[in-house]
Amino acid sequence: MLHKDSCCAPKVATNVTTSTEITDSCCPPAKKSTDQCCPPQQEIKSCCPPSKDRLKAGYRIESFVKGWIDTPIGEIPVIDSKLQAVDYRGRIAMRWGIGRDKYTVTPGLYAIGSPDEKSEVLVSANYKLSFDVLRSSVGAIDAWILVIDTKGINVWCAAGKGTFGTDEIIRCVHMVDLQKLVKHRRLVIPQLGAPGVAAHLVKKGCGFGVIYGPVRATDLPDFLAAGNQATTSMRRVSFSLQDRTILTPVEISMLRWQILYVALALLLLGGIGSDIFDFSAAWTRGSGAIVAGFVGLLSGTVLTPMLLPWLPGRAFSIKGIWIGAGAAILLCLSLFSESGFLNQIALLLQVTAISSYTAMNFTGSSTYTSPSGVEKEMRLAIPCHLAASGIALILWLSAAF
Amino acid sequence: MSKNEYLKGVATLKLDQDKCIGCSLCTTVCPHAVFIVEDRLARIVELDHCMECGACVGNCPVTALSVNAGVGCASAIIHSWITGEEPSCDCTEGSNCC
Incomplete structure (x- = not known):
């Protein structure tokens, strides 16, 4: 070699x-x-x-x-x-x-x-x-x-x-x-x-x-x-649209194992309900959650980087919120319009949190973020990501009962 | 406002003008036009554009510059929080600095 x-x-x-x-x-x-x-x-x-x-x-x-x-x-x-x-x-x-x-x-x-x-x-x-x-x-x-x-x-x-x-x-x-x-x-x-x-x-x-x-x-x-x-x-x-776009596949590729583990966990958790565990619910609710998760992932790793200079806010985690929340609202109006209030709130929180978190990770690919700035934004953003994900999980699980 | 601007008022870059000899190497190496040199003296004009890469500090022959240099990369910083190590841009699995 x-x-x-x-x-x-x-x-x-x-x-x-x-x-x-x-x-x-x-x-x-x-x-x-x-x-x-x-x-x-x-x-x-x-x-x-x-x-x-x-x-x-x-x-x-x-x-x-x-x-x-x-x-x-x-x-x-x-x-x-x-x-x-x-x-x-x-x-x-x-x-x-x-x-x-x-x-x-x-x-x-x-x-x-x-x-x-x-x-x-x-x-x-x-x-x-x-x-x-x-x-x-x-x-x-x-x-x-x-x-x-x-x-x-x-x-x-x-x-x-x-x-x-x-x-x-x-x-x-x-x-x-x-x-x-x-x-x-x-x-x-x-x-x-x-x-x-x-x-x-x-x-x-x-x-x-x-x-x-x-x-x-x-x-x-x-x-x-x-x-x-x-x-x-x-x-x-510089950091042109082409520069940013070319960096997006590796953002997803880097997360491939996390994506797999989370998907498996969602399939398992999706089955939990009043019948203790229901395989058809695992499939329908689990796959629904996986689709939502992917939309959040694409919002933060692809759309936010591509639209970076035009999104409001300086912190990348804030830029990711707009795309994530927008995508979540579109999902609630289309694919998940019949899912019920609890599921929809959970979806809104979770998709936005995933988008914001993965957008924040794009600081590593960007050409102009300083370590002091990234650390400052992370100290504010990560507790919010964790809180939103926790509440979303509780709402989603309780919606099954 | 230029399109690519990051958080304001966080950069740790400092210039000691008393030491500066006006060689202008800082203006050469800086990728974000943070400095200008006038009358053989460097001046910081765009502190908020500084990404703390450390290029100017290392190349200043009279050590007139200082900065907490490092990688502006969230996953490197998360990694350092977990392991207690310095944030490092190791570009391998779990890190996506480049």
């Missing part, structure tokens, strides 16, 4: 956990193709020998590697700026949170285009989704890409944790011998990596100065063309 990358990728000490001689035999920087993993000597000068010459037992060449470039620090894989079907499939899986904890790229140095000793070095995280966004949005530039080990987490989140940070950047610069590859002493670091990085300490630790690049990788070509100058808009984080 860890060695899925090209055999000649730069040495990554932390990633060599299984095989023994890999780090020694694989393209040491000083020597050219004298060892077994590199292609025959006559091919070493050509830029991109066929990948099949590089096959090695236990290794697989990543589909995004389209060739190799010879450099003073050894051969560096050249990556494709076009995404393939496998990359798109991976992207969809990530949006649903499937296999998200192991969607990684082997850290190290990569090339895009035909970089040379004057080309910029772009630093990135080893989350494959981030890597794919970077390589597919930079277009026809020539640059080095230094992928640092963020444990498969995107730049901004990893910076918040400190895994995308000063120490790891310094470690990787030393590890790949970057000073032998380029003549300049600059690293272009994504602006959203800044929470984990202290520019002056990077300079002190490895001699490379930090230039903060734009927030979005798509702005990199313009940024580089302007001599590493960012416009004001390149420095701002």
